[in-house]
Amino acid sequence: MLLKRFAGISLMLVLPALLPAYTAMAVVKPANLFTSHAVLQRNTILPVWGTAAEGKMITVSIAGQQASAKVTNGQWMVKLKPLQPGGPFTMTISGDSTITLTDILIGDVWLCGGQSNMDKEVGPHRNQPNVDNYLEELANANHPQIRLFKVPAKEGAITPQEEVNTHWTICDSTNVRSFTAAGYFFGRDLQPEIKVPVGLIHSCWGGTPAEFWLDKKVMATYPELQSLVTEYEAAMKEYPEKAAVLQQAIQSAAAAGQRDTISIKALSQLNLIKRNCGGLYNAMIYPLRNFPITGVIWYQGESNSDRAKQYQTLFPALIKNWRDTWKINLPFLFVQIAPYKTKGPDLREAQLLTWKKVPNTFMAVITDGVDSTFNLHPGNKQLVGARLALAARAMVYQEKIEYSGPLYQSVRFKGNQAILSFTHTGSGLMAKNGPLTGFTIAGKDGVFVPAKATIKGNQLEVTADAVKAPAAVRFGWNDIPHDNFYNREGLPASPFRTDVE
Template sequence: MNPKKLLLLTLSIFIFFTSNTFAEVTLPKILGHNMVLQRHKKVAIWGTAAPAEKISVAFAGQTKTTVADKSGKWSVKLSPMKASFTQREMTIKGINTIVLKNILVGEVWLCSGQSNMEYAMRKYSKFQTAVKGNKPPEDDLNTANNTNIRIFLDRRKYMAPSPEHLGWDTAIGRPIVDFSAVGYYFAKDLYARLNVPIGMISAAVPGSRIEPWIEASKLEFEPKLKNGKILDKLGTDDGDAGKFYDTMIQPLIPYTLKGMLWYQGESNCFLNENIRYAYKLKTLIESWRNDWKDKKMPFYFVQIAPYNYSASKDRPLTAEQLPEFWEAQKLALHLKNTNTIAITDLVDSIADLHPGYKWEVGRRLSLLALNKAYGETNVVYSGPTYEKMKIVNNSIEVTFSNIGSGLSSRNGRSLSWFTIAGADGKFVTAKAEIKGNKVIVSAPEVQHPYSVRLGWNEAAQSNFINKEGLPAVPFRSDNPWDKLFK
C-alpha cells in the first residue's frame, strides 16, 4: 500500500477510536452543583458518553450502573429518597469522572410562561409601590439568606452541556436578581410550610404565546367538540410552534419534578382566542406530562389579571374578551390534577399588563400546592367558585364551593360585578346578598331571571371574597363551552 494512504488510514482509525472509545461523559446543563433532587420519586440522571461505555452514578449510599447505547446516550434512575438538608456529592464515572457538589433532596417545581412569570426579582421596587394589600414582609432581594432554596434560570441560548456544571444557584444575592419573582415566592412560602429543600426551575419568555412551548408536531390536529363540530387545525396558527419547547423545555426532560406552574395567556388573549386556547393548553399539559412520563403530575396555572384588552388598536376586542379567555383557561380543569388561582384583586391599574403583586401570586400558588399536591386539605387555596344556580321566584340562588370559613365582602359594601338576565340575554347590574354559602341575585328589571354572571368584564375587580381574603372566581352560568369541550 502507498505509504501516504497507509498513514491516512492509520490516522482515520485513530480518530475513530479516540472519538468513540474515549469520549468523555457529558451531562445536560440541568444536572449540576447545588441542584435539588426530587424526594419520594425515582430520580433520573442522564447524559452522553462513548457508545457501549460503562457508566456508574453514586449518590447518598446508592450506586446505579448502565451502558451507553449505540448513539452514546445513557440514563439511570436513583431509588426514591427522603428529603435531606445534607450537602452531598454525586459521582458520575465513565472514562472520566464528574463530581457534583452541594446537592440537596426535597421538592422540585418547574415554572413557565411569559412575562408575568419571567417578571424578575430585580423589579422589587414595584412591589413596594403596590397600592393594595400587604407589602412583602421583608426585602427579599437584599435580605434572602435561605441556602436551602435553589434556583435554575433556564436561558434559551445557554442550555448546552457545560463542563463547569454551574446552572443551579442558591436563592441569595446576585443569582436571585434575575429569577422569577412568582417562582421565588412560591418556593419561599412552600419551604415555610414543608421545611424541606425547594428547587425551582424558571423557563419563561416575555411576550411568548403558548404555541412555542408545545412540541410542534403535537399541534398538528383538528380539535373535535362534543357536538361533532371540528375546529381548524391548531398548527395553522402562526405562533412559532415548538420554538421554546425545543430550546428550553426539551433540554430539561426528564429531570424529576414534583409539578409545574404556568402563568401565560396575555399574548393569546390579544388574538381573541377562547376555545382554541383551551385545546392548546390541554395539549401542552398532556404532552409535557407524557414527556416526563407522569400522567398525574400536578399542573397549576394563574388566571391572567384584569387588563383593558379592548383598547388594543391591532384587533377589535370587546370588554368580554378577557372573561371569555378566563373561561377557556378554566376548561383545562377537566384534566385531573390541574387547578388554578384567581388574581382579579391584584391590579392597581387595568392599563398595566404586569401588575406588581408577584409575592401574592406566588403565595396563592403555594396554597394551591399545599392543598392539592401535599394533601393539606385544611389550607384554603381559592376564593368562592361557582358550583350551581337555582331560579327562585324572581331571583337566582347561586351556590359556591371554596367558601373557606365563610363568604364575605372585601370592603363591607354590597357585592359588586354581579349581573343577571332573562331569556333575552340582556344582562343588567344586579343586587347580590350573601346567605350562608349562597348568594341571592336579583334585579327589578328582570322579573323572570335565566342567567347570572360575576365579573364578566375585563375591568372587573369584584369585592366578593371568602373570609380568608381570596377573590371569587369570575363565571357565567350560560357558559357555552363547558358541555362541548373534550
C-alpha cells in the first residue's frame, strides 16, 4: 500500500515536469522563415514547413488555397501551388493549435550574401566609414513593399542546420538601420521598376573568405581546393583539446571568484574555426534551402585577394553549390571588389573570368564608386545597389537596357597597333574628362609601358612609341584602378589584361 502511494506521488511529480515538453512538441510551429510581414516567392511551388506533434495533420491556408500534410519524425511540410504577386494576405497554420500570420506579401525574394561590404549596414558601423548621406537615407527608408529578413551571424556549424532564429520586418527607418546597405539600395531601386513586393534576406559576415560559404563535401571534390579541407580537418582534430584547456581555465577562475578574460577571448576566437570550410554555409545558407528565391546578390572577395588563382575555382564552385542547394539555376549577381591599396588586380580578374565563364551571372564594376580615400569599404553603397538592380532588370526581368560597361572580348595585333574589341558597348564608347587613361602595352619581352588608347567606333586602338610589335595590353592593372573608360550609358569598363595566364 505504501509503495503504491509513493508511486502515485512520483507520477504526480513527474507529469507536470513532462507536460511543458509535451506541450511544446504538440504546438504547431512553422520555420522562422514564415512569420508575419514575410515576402513569399511568386510563380513557383511554395513549400511551408515546421514542427508539431507526431502523426498530426497540419493544414496551411493562404490566398484561397489550402494544403495539408502529416507530421513525420516531428516535421511537416506542405507544398502550395504557385501564387500570384500581391497581398497583404493572412496565412493560417492549423493542427493541435492554430497560428495566424498576417501582412504576408507575394513577390520576389533575393538573397544578399558575402562579407563586410555586403554586411555593412545602412546605419553607422564601428571601424567602417558611414554610408554616404546615411541620415537622409534612413529618414526616407519607409518602403512597405520591401521586407527584410536578417540571418543572425553565427560562429558556424560543423553539420548542416535546419533553422535560423530571426523574423521578417517591414522596411522602415528603424528596421533598415541594421540591414545590409548594398542589399537595401538594390531592393529600393528594383522594386518600383518591377512593381511587385521584394523580400531581401541578409545572410553575410564581415571578413569571411568564400570557403566559409561553400559546402565542405563539395569543396573536397575539387583538387584545387583540397588543401583548404585538409588544413581545416587538421585544425578540427586539435580543437577539442584546446577548447577543453581553455574551458577548464575559465571554470577554475570562476570557482575562485575571478573572470579569466584572456581565456574567454581565446575560446571565442578558437570557436571561430567552426565557420571555416562550410561552417557558415551549414549555419546561415543551408537552413534557407527550401525557401524559394529569385536570385542572389553577392559582394565578397577581399578576404581571398591573396589567393586569386584559387578563387578562379573557388568562386564558380560556390555559385554551383548554391544553385545545387536550391535546385535551380539562380541568377547570381556579384560586385567586383573596390580599388584598395593592398588588393591587387588578380582578384578582380578572377571575378571577371567567373562572369565570362559561368552562365547567368553578372559582375558590377564600381571602380568609379570610391572617394579620394580609396577605403576598403566605400561609403557609396547606393551605386552598388543601383548597378546590381540595373543588371537584374535586364537579366532577370528582361528589360531591353544596357546594364554593363564595356567588356573586353578580343585583341588583334596589326603593326604597332593593338586593336581591342568589346561587348556591352551600348550606344558607343567614351572617355570621361579627357583622353583615355589606365592603358599599358608590352611586346614579347613583357615590359609594360604607358600607352595611348584611341576610340575607333566600338573598338580601341592602343599604341606606344616604345613598343613596335605589341603582344599584350592591360587596362586598370594596379591596386587602385580609377580610370575613365566608359560606354555612353555611363557604365565603366572592368580592368582587364589580354595576356591572361
